[in-house]
Amino acid sequence: MRIELVKRPQQxxxxxxxxxxxxxxxxxxxxxxxxxxxGKNPLDALYYYFVDPLREMWSLHELxxxxxxxxxxxxxxxxxxxxxNWNIGAEGQFIIGAITGSILPVMYPDLQSWxxxxxxxxxxxxxxxxxxFIPALLKTxxxxxxxxxxxxxxxxxxxxxxxxxxxxxxxxxxxxxxETRNFHQxxxxxxIWPSMGRANWGFVFALVAALVAWFMLSRMLKGFEVxxxxxxxxxxxxxxxxxxxxxxxxxxxxxxxAGLAGISEVSGAIGQLRxxxxxxxxxxxxxxxxxxRLNPLGIIAAGLVLALSYxxxxxxxxxxxxxxxxxxxxxxxxxxxxxxxxxxxxYRVRFVGSTAHKAEVSHGNA
Amino acid sequence: MSDNHSAEAANLLEVRGLTKIFGTxxxxxxxxxxVGKGQIHALLGENGAGKSTLVKMLFGSLEPNSGExxxxxxxxxxxxxxxxxxxxxxMVFQHFSLFDALTAAENxxxxxxxxxxxxxxxxxxxxLSFSYGLPLDPYSLVGDLSVGExxxxxxxxxxxxxxxxxxxxxxxxxxxxxxADKLFExxxxxxxxxxxxxxxxxxxEEVKRxxxxxxxxxxxxxxxxxxxxxxxxxxxxxxMVGSEVLTVVREPAEGMDKARTLLEVRSLSRKxxxxxxxxxxxxxxxxxxxxxxxxxxxAGNGQGEFFEAVSxxxxxxxxxxxxxxxxxxxxxxxxxxxxxxxxFVPEERLxxxxxxxxxxxxxxxxxxxxxxxxxxxxxxxxxxxxxxxxASQRIIQAMDVRKSGPDPEAAALSGGNLQKFIxxxxxxxxxxxxxxxxxxxxxxAGAAAHIRQALIELARKGSAVLVISQDLDELFEISDLIxxxxxxxxxxxxxxxxxxxxxxxxxxxxxxxxxVEVTEAEVA
Numbered sequence: 001m002r003i004e005l006v007k008r009p010q011q012x013x014x015x016x017x018x019x020x021x022x023x024x025x026x027x028x029x030x031x032x033x034x035x036x037x038x039g040k041n042p043l044d045a046l047y048y049y050f051v052d053p054l055r056e057m058w059s060l061h062e063l064x065x066x067x068x069x070x071x072x073x074x075x076x077x078x079x080x081x082x083x084x085n086w087n088i089g090a091e092g093q094f095i096i097g098a099i100t101g102s103i104l105p106v107m108y109p110d111l112q113s114w115x116x117x118x119x120x121x122x123x124x125x126x127x128x129x130x131x132x133f134i135p136a137l138l139k140t141x142x143x144x145x146x147x148x149x150x151x152x153x154x155x156x157x158x159x160x161x162x163x164x165x166x167x168x169x170x171x172x173x174x175x176x177x178x179e180t181r182n183f184h185q186x187x188x189x190x191x192i193w194p195s196m197g198r199a200n201w202g203f204v205f206a207l208v209a210a211l212v213a214w215f216m217l218s219r220m221l222k223g224f225e226v227x228x229x230x231x232x233x234x235x236x237x238x239x240x241x242x243x244x245x246x247x248x249x250x251x252x253x254x255x256x257x258a259g260l261a262g263i264s265e266v267s268g269a270i271g272q273l274r275x276x277x278x279x280x281x282x283x284x285x286x287x288x289x290x291x292x293r294l295n296p297l298g299i300i301a302a303g304l305v306l307a308l309s310y311x312x313x314x315x316x317x318x319x320x321x322x323x324x325x326x327x328x329x330x331x332x333x334x335x336x337x338x339x340x341x342x343x344x345x346x347y348r349v350r351f352v353g354s355t356a357h358k359a360e361v362s363h364g365n366a
Numbered sequence: 367m368s369d370n371h372s373a374e375a376a377n378l379l380e381v382r383g384l385t386k387i388f389g390t391x392x393x394x395x396x397x398x399x400x401v402g403k404g405q406i407h408a409l410l411g412e413n414g415a416g417k418s419t420l421v422k423m424l425f426g427s428l429e430p431n432s433g434e435x436x437x438x439x440x441x442x443x444x445x446x447x448x449x450x451x452x453x454x455x456x457m458v459f460q461h462f463s464l465f466d467a468l469t470a471a472e473n474x475x476x477x478x479x480x481x482x483x484x485x486x487x488x489x490x491x492x493x494l495s496f497s498y499g500l501p502l503d504p505y506s507l508v509g510d511l512s513v514g515e516x517x518x519x520x521x522x523x524x525x526x527x528x529x530x531x532x533x534x535x536x537x538x539x540x541x542x543x544x545x546a547d548k549l550f551e552x553x554x555x556x557x558x559x560x561x562x563x564x565x566x567x568x569x570x571e572e573v574k575r576x577x578x579x580x581x582x583x584x585x586x587x588x589x590x591x592x593x594x595x596x597x598x599x600x601x602x603x604x605x606m607v608g609s610e611v612l613t614v615v616r617e618p619a620e621g622m623d624k625a626r627t628l629l630e631v632r633s634l635s636r637k638x639x640x641x642x643x644x645x646x647x648x649x650x651x652x653x654x655x656x657x658x659x660x661x662x663x664x665a666g667n668g669q670g671e672f673f674e675a676v677s678x679x680x681x682x683x684x685x686x687x688x689x690x691x692x693x694x695x696x697x698x699x700x701x702x703x704x705x706x707x708x709x710f711v712p713e714e715r716l717x718x719x720x721x722x723x724x725x726x727x728x729x730x731x732x733x734x735x736x737x738x739x740x741x742x743x744x745x746x747x748x749x750x751x752x753x754x755x756x757a758s759q760r761i762i763q764a765m766d767v768r769k770s771g772p773d774p775e776a777a778a779l780s781g782g783n784l785q786k787f788i789x790x791x792x793x794x795x796x797x798x799x800x801x802x803x804x805x806x807x808x809x810x811a812g813a814a815a816h817i818r819q820a821l822i823e824l825a826r827k828g829s830a831v832l833v834i835s836q837d838l839d840e841l842f843e844i845s846d847l848i849x850x851x852x853x854x855x856x857x858x859x860x861x862x863x864x865x866x867x868x869x870x871x872x873x874x875x876x877x878x879x880x881x882v883e884v885t886e887a888e889v890a
Contacts, residue, residue, distance in 0.1 A: 009389060221735055221747040228732060232721035237679055238712060239732040240701030 005347040015345050016057060020291050020298070023337035025304070032335050041065045049312035049330075058309065061197025066307035068202035069094065070262035071300055072101055073285035075206070075213045076254030082217070084230040084252045089135060089150030090258040092157035093128040097259020097268040099161060099313025100127025102273050105187035106169050106180045112114065116186045120340040128259015129252045136251035140244040148252075148300050154172070162275045169273065172184065180273040189268035203265035207300065209257055216298040226250070245306055258282060280328075286337040290342075306331065375646030378403045378531055378562045379424070379441070384433030384470055386419050393419040395586040397433070401531065406553060406563045408573040411583035412810040414780060417566050420583070421533050422565075425457045426450040427789045432801060447779045448479070460536045466509035466642045473508055474523045475707070482868030491522050498525070509642045513540040513666050519551070532556065538572060538834065540665050543871035550576050550797040557670065568606070569839075570599040577678070584608055586671045608810045614818045614843050627655040627842065628736035629691040629799045629829035634682065644668035649856045651849065653830040658821065659859055661834040662870050668854035669834045670713065673803045677710040678703045678834075690799055701736045709797035711735075711788055713834075715781060719788045722777035726769070727751070727758045729776050730791055737795060750843065755796065765790035789817050793824060800824060803834045813836055818844050838870060852876050 015022075031049070053059045073090045080087040105115055134148040162178075171181040189200045217223035229246045231237035237243060253292035266277055288306050292298030313327030327361030368791075381399040385392065391542050394416045399637065401407045411417045422428040424435065426444040435442055437453055443721045444450050450457075464473045472490035478487070486503035495502035497807040499520045508516060517540060524532060534553075538546040553563055553576060558669050567573055573580060574594045582590045590605050629652070653659050656728040663669055674680040676688060690706040691719045696726035700710065716722045720729045731742060731754055741753050760771070765786040776784055785806070792800060805821065822844055825831045834851075835841050839846050847859035850873035857873050 219748055221731075221743055221749055224728065224731060224735075224749060228721050228724065228728075231723055232414060232717050234714075234718045235721040236719055238677075238700065238710070240704070242701055242737060 004350050004352055005343070005349055005351045008345075011149075011345050015341075019132030019341040019345060020302070020338065021310045021332065022243050023191075023291070026337040026341075027330065027334045029346060030337075031330060034329065035322070038322060040322065045316060045320055045322070046297065049316045050308060052319070053308060053311040053315050058304035061199035062302060063307050063311055064197075064203040067303040067309045068200075068206045068268075069265050069281045070075045070285050070306050071206035071289045071303035072202070072209055072261035072264070072297045073282055073294065074288035074303060075209045075288040075296050076257035077285055078292070078299060079213060079217070079226055079295060080250040080254045081231045081289060082294050083226045083246050083250045084233070085136075085139075086147045086246055087132065087135070087251060087254050089132070089149050089153050089282070089287065090254060090285055091278060091280065092150070092154035093131045093258035094152075094254040094262040094265075094278055095157040095161050096131040096256075096281045097124040097128030098273065098277055099157075099164065099262075100124055100130075100259070101263025102183075102266055104127065105183040105267075109181060109184060112184055112186050117189065117267070119266060120187060121260060124202050124259045124263025125256040126259070128262060129256035130259070131252040132255020133248065136248045140247050146247075159203070161273065165273050165275055171272075178275050182272050183267060187267055188271060189264055198265070198269075200268035202261070202268045203258060205264060206303070207261075210296040210300050231293045235328065244303045250314065258285075284310075284331055287331055287338070291334065309334070333336075367807060376402055378405075379564075380439075381420075381424070382434045382436070384420065384423060384435065385431050386416075386423060386428060387431050392421070392586050394430070394459050396584070397586075397588055398590070399581050401562050401564055403530075403562055404557055404560045404580075405407050405579060406557055406565055406577045408577035408580035409566045409583065410568065410570075410573060410580050410602065412606055413567060413782070413808050414585075414587040415582055415606075415812065416581040418535070419586075421457070421535065421564065423567065424450070425455060427534060430669040439631070451527055451529070454528070454530035454821055456527055456531070457533040458517070458524050459533065460539065462520055463515050464508045464516055464519060467507070469505050469507055470502060470511070470519045470522075470696065471504035473519060474504075474842075477523055478526070487526075490526060495522050496527055498522075498555060499548060500552055500836060513664050514542070514545045517541070517549075531562045531564060533566070537565075538566075538569060539568070540874040543790055543838070544875050544876040546572065546665075551586055565573035570594075570602045573602070574599065582606055583593075590777065595609070603811070609812075610804055612614070614822065616822050616844060625655050625656050626692075627652045628691055629676075629801070629832060631676065632685045632687050632689070634672075634675055636671055636680075639671070639680070644671055644854045646671055646854045649854075651832075651856060653832050654799075655830055656825055657846040658825045658831040658833060659846055660841035660848045661832065661849035661851050661856070662838055662848055662874060663834075663836070663840050664874055665836050667726070667851050669803060669851055671854070672851065673712060673801065675712075675762070677708075694842045703735050704733070707798035709792035709795060709800050709838060711792055711800075711802040711805065713807065715788060716777060718786060720776040723775055725773045726762070726767075726776055726779075726787060727773050729787075730754055730758045731790060734795065761787060761790040761794050764794070765820070777794070779808075782809040786813055786817060787810050789820065793820055796827070797824075797829060799830045800831075801832045801834075803831060804837075805835065806837065806840060807835075814840070828832045836866065842867075850874055 028046060032046060035042040035045035035353055045303050053063065071095065077087060078091060103123060104120055124158045131153065134153060138144040138149050139146045141272045165180055166178045169180045171179055174181065179245060189202060191200050191203065218228065225241045225246065228239060228244055229241055233243050261281065266273060270277060288299055288302045290304065292302035309327055309330045313324055316322050316326065317324050377400050379401040381397055384394055384397040384538060386394040387562055403458060405432060410418050418426060422432045424444065426446045426449050429445065442453065444453065444815060471484050471491060474491055475484055475487050491502065491504045495518065502515065502518050502522060508519065517537065519560060537549060541549060565577055574597065577594045580592050580594045581588060582592065586605065594602065631649055631651040634646055635647040639646045644667060649672065662668065665704065675682055678695065678698055682688065682696050685696050686694050690703055691710050693706055695703050695706055712718045721732060731749065735742060741749055744750050766781050767787045767790065777788065804822065805817050809817065818840065821831055821833065833841065833844065835852065845862055847861055847872060848865050849859040850857040850870055853876060860869065
């Protein structure tokens, strides 16, 4: 017997809209099963995971801190994915953005002025965009597969950061710990509302980026170009749009936004460079982008959901003593169900083989 | 009929009340069809009449919702093509399923169920091909063969399975008139051997010529059975279309010699982009204001490559090979050429001329965002939805585009209506130069007449129109001059008054009449 996916003649608009919610519900059910297999009360576990972190103002601020990089990166990725460019390397662009953005406070700590922070942000964007430009160039010039090149560059970036903080950029007063010096006050991204919690301006950047991207995609010719080239490259070429320029545009934008996320994270939440500066934001943002249906406004909501999975993971680790790897499991299940729901909206499953055989046999007898 | 057993025995295939429903659409509604032994039976109908659905059910690729198929008087259920072949039904599809990089014999071997060695297959295929007057070298690579030769492989492949019924889907749509004549001879031979043929076509003349009986379909229903020889082409057309077909009116163009050349192609050559695409050799052509030049040719002789080069989707290396309104356009992209006043309609509607999942208004923006930037775009590239919606309504009315909903996705329209929209989208600009590839391919007769008339009117208003088409009747109907493309070369345009079907047919087959005359004179 064989299982086939058969394309549906038309997709249900209702289920298309419901799909992220169905996926979320399925993730919760699967999560409950997972917790009970781990020997925990599933309802308690889900409560600590998904409800408890939302009950206090300071932890809502923590949510915003986690959501900011996810939204920033996912907004860039949505432009990539809509134009049919599969940038899987946002994690690397995030790291390189963080590194280039940190050049001033780490290498020239004596330069202290209000201009430093804007310069750092700009350099972070440039660094991320430049790192994203590499797979774009390889794709347009040599027709390489951007999924592979962008992914491999993530490991290059991670090892480069590791080498930097253990070697040339290690804090001279840092007791040989593998970290850079702490950023000075002019290099710190300020908090939005210091009396309420830690959330910094990175979250505002994320909201602005999402709104701008939404406006571009829905109202501007450039957004039209992104969608045409993604859906129907030949029609796009007929329309006079250049596919290779779109590859570069998409990678520059998503790399730049990932770079901005990187430097915002370092200068806002962490305050220095360390061997590891991201709990996998660049990869989780892929889930955010799809959960948000590649729509920047949907991505804001999806980013908050994924941020909750990080916070919940920390909370559940403390309160019910499950491994922090549960976070990854949740994110994996969520992506699986989102993609699964989307696939089943476009296709239906058909079992072939045994039935067709039977028909033939029965005819042979007749 | 059912009481008469002798009549039943003479009928190879009987179809009673066959129905196929897709969603709410009855693609085939209660179809009756009887094919006798040793009969060439025509299945006539416009695009979308249900011909393909019907034969797919006969060949087992689709399962009917209701109805009965009787084979040699026995009711059968054909659930897959394998079963159809076992019964003795063979099919030659309109779109071939051959691998370019394999030889003819290897392609045939792929479709056979047993493990016969290639050499045996090749020998059999060769013998068969010569005995039916369809000579074929079984060891030639498919990629090197012409479309007509590829069709021979499909026919041989089908004959090797010694079918009793052969279904041919629009076989002459890819042949020159001379090649078609050859095919008809083969069909006659098959009939003499007692084989039955179900011949799908919308070309009335050839149906009249070779078919013994015809079943006419319209909107999924049988509208009549007839004997084509006793009908006229126009009475058959009336049955097919259901109403009088609009005849296209073409007034002779005057003062053409003095008219200005608007589109000029100068010794255009192009290397093949892929191993299996056609190189272009030294193509030169002038299209003047007020005239329509038709480019005839069998599919796959470089028409697509030529269109890409003229439209600017692919740029040429040499300067001055394409000039639009006296300006060198060679280094200009398709957008630049549009801005010079040119408009283009490619062959493929879905995925090339239009993005399937985008709305009609978005597809309007697709080809006109640069030429109509003032009307369609606001400051900073903001799309002005209202202006575009108004323009797309204007086109829909002018071209009588029928659709469901106010602004449906392109893929939701029928082929003919989408083509009317795509042509209308360009006509709405009043382009000085219009280049169209296969303007009415797969379009129903009513829409085709509308499109042809619109092209003629555009030319008479002073534009230069270049039409690439495989449909010779169409070219004779609308062109002032006809040139023929063969193997990447373009013949000299022949004025319509001097062009005959035979002359064009010879050129399509690769003959150069001028050249032949010289050698004959030398021999004499």
